[in-house]
Amino acid sequence: MSPIAIHTQTSIDEPVRTIKLKGAAVDDQEEVARNTLPGPLKYSGSLDGYTHFEVTPSIGREFGKDLQLSQILKAPNSDDLIRDLAVLISRRGVCFFRAQDVSQDEMMELQKRISTSAGQPKESNMCIHPVSENVGEMGAKTQLISAEAQRKGGGIMRLHDDVSRWATRAYHSDVSFEKVPADYSMLKINVLPPTGGDTQWVNCYDILDKMSPSMLEYFKTLKAEHNANFFHQEAANHGRTISKTMVRGNPLNVGDDLSARHPLIRTNPVTGWNALYYSYGFGGRIQGVTYDEHLFLREYLMSLAQLCMNNFDCSVRFRWEAGSVAIWDNRSTLHSATFDYKEERNGDRASSIGELPYLSREGISKSEGLRAEGKQW
């Protein structure tokens, strides 16, 4: 077990009874969920010949249609190209690709190869969502994204609730409620409304630079619960139940308790940079503090309004076209859909399960990393 596994409470409303923090800086991970990279990866420049631009200084790179993901898979140097793709996605948070002809099977192959090149533990595989992928353990294809299914089930916005109408409530990192959550996700939009349905991403590396060093050091000592047990109601809305036995992409991801406790500050193994790992969508009880302190800290952090949404320099908004693909790193970004349309919108998504989240003693901030490299972004 990880030294900072502080399983000390049974419900998000219950105060922590005992505190066993042993220091948050840990390098060791459970064997079945350990990233295999010996250290951060370096970008070799193999993708520089394709048309591209940085969407903002903080986050996002967009490639032109001269880069076809289907061709990257078949290129003689595809291993180099895919490893560089992983590095770029992890550094820029999200990469966008226009007018792609990549098929569902090719998306699955590419997603697996990106994750493998980024040190995916050998026990991890493609992500199986506990609600929206009612498939056998070996049968997962890409997940169909459907506006109709979202409306019927409620989705992460819990549209049937009368709790909040803040769109920021839906900011999340994919399946962060799993013990071993997603590393990368890929979405291709096939059908979209004439306007609306944009997706937004927030760069969680850069949020750390919004904190004072002393506050950041404190947050490095904490873990937080990520909880999606509201998905039981979502499954019921679809007439289903959540399987107690299906393994969802790693042997540790099994059972119908959709909650996990992760370090609040997490190191990305590909870049070696630290990022805030907490979201309004799934973020629950902050561990190791009293309930009142949890409320204050959550308000500070996840009023995401204060640290993400109020800092426009940390976010990017993507306007989809039919055939657009986005690939993002869930370890260091949050994303949220925009539900401002009524027409049909659907696409294919492929996510992969990565490593057990950890905070490395060697982890540095993105700004420190870029300074050391003499780079601007």
Ligand SMILES: [Fe+2]
């Ligand atoms: Fe998502």
